[in-house]
Amino acid sequence: MNGEIVQNLKxxxxxxxxxFFLVVLFTVDSIWEQTRKNxxxxxxxxxxxxxxxxxTCWVSKTAPTVFFSGLVxxxxxxxxxxxxxxxxxxxxxxxxxxxxxxxxxxxxxxxLLIVCVxxxxxxxxxxxHLLMLYIGIETVSILSFVMAGFKSEDLRASEASFxxxxxxxxxxxxxxxxxSLLYGLTGSLQYGEIAQYVQANLGNMPYLLPLSLILVYSGxxxxxxxxxxHFWTPDVYEGAPTxxxxxxxxAPKAAGLAAILRFFLDILSYDAASGSWKAIGGEQLVxxxxxxxxxxxxxxxxxxxxxxxxxxxxxxxxxxxVGYMLMGILTLDTFGLGAILFYxxxxxxxxxxxxxxxxxVADLKGSDRLDAFRGLGWSMPILGVTMVIFLASLAGIPMFxxxxxxxxxxxxxxxxxxxxxxxxxxxxxSVVSLYYYAKILRELWxxxxxxxxxxxxxxxxxxxxxxxxxxxxxxxxxxxxxxHFVERSIATIL
Amino acid sequence: xxxxxxxxxxxxxxxxGTILATLGIIAVVYRRNSIGVLLGIExxxxxxxxxxxxxxxxxxxxxxxxxxxxxxxxxxxxxAAVALAIILRLYRLRETIDAGEANLMRN
Numbered sequence: 190m191n192g193e194i195v196q197n198l199k200x201x202x203x204x205x206x207x208x209f210f211l212v213v214l215f216t217v218d219s220i221w222e223q224t225r226k227n228x229x230x231x232x233x234x235x236x237x238x239x240x241x242x243x244x245t246c247w248v249s250k251t252a253p254t255v256f257f258s259g260l261v262x263x264x265x266x267x268x269x270x271x272x273x274x275x276x277x278x279x280x281x282x283x284x285x286x287x288x289x290x291x292x293x294x295x296x297x298x299x300x301l302l303i304v305c306v307x308x309x310x311x312x313x314x315x316x317x318h319l320l321m322l323y324i325g326i327e328t329v330s331i332l333s334f335v336m337a338g339f340k341s342e343d344l345r346a347s348e349a350s351f352x353x354x355x356x357x358x359x360x361x362x363x364x365x366x367x368x369s370l371l372y373g374l375t376g377s378l379q380y381g382e383i384a385q386y387v388q389a390n391l392g393n394m395p396y397l398l399p400l401s402l403i404l405v406y407s408g409x410x411x412x413x414x415x416x417x418x419h420f421w422t423p424d425v426y427e428g429a430p431t432x433x434x435x436x437x438x439x440a441p442k443a444a445g446l447a448a449i450l451r452f453f454l455d456i457l458s459y460d461a462a463s464g465s466w467k468a469i470g471g472e473q474l475v476x477x478x479x480x481x482x483x484x485x486x487x488x489x490x491x492x493x494x495x496x497x498x499x500x501x502x503x504x505x506x507x508x509x510x511v512g513y514m515l516m517g518i519l520t521l522d523t524f525g526l527g528a529i530l531f532y533x534x535x536x537x538x539x540x541x542x543x544x545x546x547x548x549x550v551a552d553l554k555g556s557d558r559l560d561a562f563r564g565l566g567w568s569m570p571i572l573g574v575t576m577v578i579f580l581a582s583l584a585g586i587p588m589f590x591x592x593x594x595x596x597x598x599x600x601x602x603x604x605x606x607x608x609x610x611x612x613x614x615x616x617x618x619s620v621v622s623l624y625y626y627a628k629i630l631r632e633l634w635x636x637x638x639x640x641x642x643x644x645x646x647x648x649x650x651x652x653x654x655x656x657x658x659x660x661x662x663x664x665x666x667x668x669x670x671x672x673h674f675v676e677r678s679i680a681t682i683l
Numbered sequence: 684x685x686x687x688x689x690x691x692x693x694x695x696x697x698x699x700g701t702i703l704a705t706l707g708i709i710a711v712v713y714r715r716n717s718i719g720v721l722l723g724i725e726x727x728x729x730x731x732x733x734x735x736x737x738x739x740x741x742x743x744x745x746x747x748x749x750x751x752x753x754x755x756x757x758x759x760x761x762x763a764a765v766a767l768a769i770i771l772r773l774y775r776l777r778e779t780i781d782a783g784e785a786n787l788m789r790n
Contacts, residue, residue, distance in 0.1 A: 320751050327758045331765050338769060344776050348785045350769050355720055355782065358762055359711050362727035365755065366704055369734035373697075376743040378751065424788045501788075 197256045200263040202244040203271050207308040210237035211301065218297045226293050230300035231286045237304055238279040245271040253681050259379040260318045264681035269530060270314035270447045273537060274440055278307040280541055281436035287649050289552040290430040291339060299339065303436065306332045310440055314447035317455065319368045319378040322448060326412065329441055330357045337429040349428025356411060356421040364408020370401035380455040387456060405452065412445030415515060416485040419508050426504035431551050434500060435544030438507045443533050446514060450526065454682055478519055479611050486512025490621045499547050500557045502625055506583060509622060510536055516611060517598045523676050523683065525601030530675035532598060535582065535590035535664055542579035542657035546572055549650050562629060564638035569646040573633050575654040580626040582661045585619045590664035595619060696737030704730035717770045717780040721763065728759045
């Protein structure tokens with residue numbers, strides 16, 4: 190028994206590393222007060238992410254298992270998302286550390302929050318049990334409310350955290366009610382046992398099973414800001430400090446997608462042989478998800494067009510990107526589901542980069558309006574060029590990672606019978622998105638210089654921008670090994 | 684089956700749970716006072732707890748549903764603490780806790 194616990198704890202080591210560094214942060218914070226203002230929080234978070242990555246590498250070598258009596262799973266899928274979260278944690282901390290929006294003496298608090306959120310996201314991605322999933326989601330949600338309102342005297346930030354809270358708490362309460370119905374129906378909380386019960390009793394639960402799944406979806410859709418739970422996104426991203434918004438736009442979405450993939454693929458017992466959902470009426474389910482993803486991307490892109498605040502525009506664009514990723518779920522094969530993971534990698538680099546530029550400009554000009562970007566391409570060429578790369582990639586222009594991601598997803602959708610319309614809609618949406626991304630580029634480069642705005646990009650931010658632009662370009666040209674990697678990651682949960 | 688049997692059986696608990704959940708959703712949607720919204724969310728959480736405990740007792744022999752209910756209580760407390768802090772700060776900044784007044788960012 191003892192040996193088993195030790196063995197299980199070893200498999201949980203990436204999360205334990207994060208918890209250990211949480212304790213370190215608390216201790217350092219309470220002993221040396223001066224560390225709140227210097228580089229220590231950044232260094233500790235970096236150490237946590239580095240060690241966490243090493244630990245993830247180490248545990249991913251063991252055979253896939255479900256451990257702690259079915260609570261959590263360790264497989265390539267878990268490892269993939271752990272890497273993504275640790276990377277976003279490090280990048281988010283680095284951005285927040287250099288940003289003027291967060292006060293210096295609050296850096297330690299921010300480090301604590303971001304490490305703890307990363308821990309929660311990790312739990313979301315590895316859980317195979319409803320209780321574990323709920324704890325993970327609430328860890329992320331409750332701390333996110335605090336992070337959104339991090340600028341304590343700012344009315345917009347307070348409002349953002351308030352809205353985030355109202356939507357978040359309501360969505361997770363609905364999800365919880367769905368969990369309770371699911372538990373009542375199947376008599377178990379563990380994904381595998383629920384799936385067995387559902388398969389054995391197909392057709393005996395005509396109303397309650399779909400109802401509980403809709404409730405669960407509404408909770409998870411809030412996390413990834415998919416239709417119909419996307420309303421909070423623009424307000425929260427606009428009001429929250431830019432580094433926080435950039436972190437929110439990447440990491441919790443990846444966590445939500447991980448939870449959705451694991452939950453629905455497990456519970457609806459995806460059947461690899463026939464390539465269809467075995468549980469509830471396959472055809473209807475596919476068309477429901479197709480419509481949801483179509484609405485999500487169209488609403489996101491159409492609302493982004495008229496925006497004047499770039500942060501708000503990127504918030505709507507992030508909704509649209511979730512719509513593209515949801516499309517991948519419909520294909521139900523390694524190729525299409527792997528495409529989602531590829532898209533997450535690409536999205537992580539390019540969206541972080543775009544938000545990063547907005548953060549720099551917001552620090553410089555005190556505004557994230559379109560006209561704040563005027564002529565900045567000429568005075569800060571590195572910022573201008575990397576922003577071109579990020580936005581071109583977000584729009585899905587060839588040569589960049591976003592194009593490969595979209596191509597993989599659309600390619601998989603075209604091969605799925607009856608869903609050609611969705612692929613066409615996706616391409617049309619990309620064209621629409623090109624329009625509003627181009628508006629930012631026009632301000633950056635084509636509107637001429639504004640006199641008296643000589644400004645330089647600090648090396649601190651320059652390194653980060655180039656560091657994010659490199660994967661965006663490289664993944665667009667040299668993608669075969671990455672595709673292999675994501676397909677291996679997704680294969681473990683199919 | 685007498686009314687007492689019905690009320691103390693699984694269906695009685697589920698009935699109460701459903702009513703609580705409905706009232707909670709109504710409160711979240713229609714209440715303009717932030718505290719009222721928070722209470723609505725708490726009602727929803729309690730409805731889920733009652734469901735879990737009832738299912739755990741009548742549907743399965745295991746106690747995992749009851750453990751889940753304990754976790755819900757803990758998490759609801761944490762959530763309420765953060766929520767009240769946020770509401771308090773909003774009140775300090777604008778002297779109202781009307782949820783409809785939170786409309787600074789709108790297009």
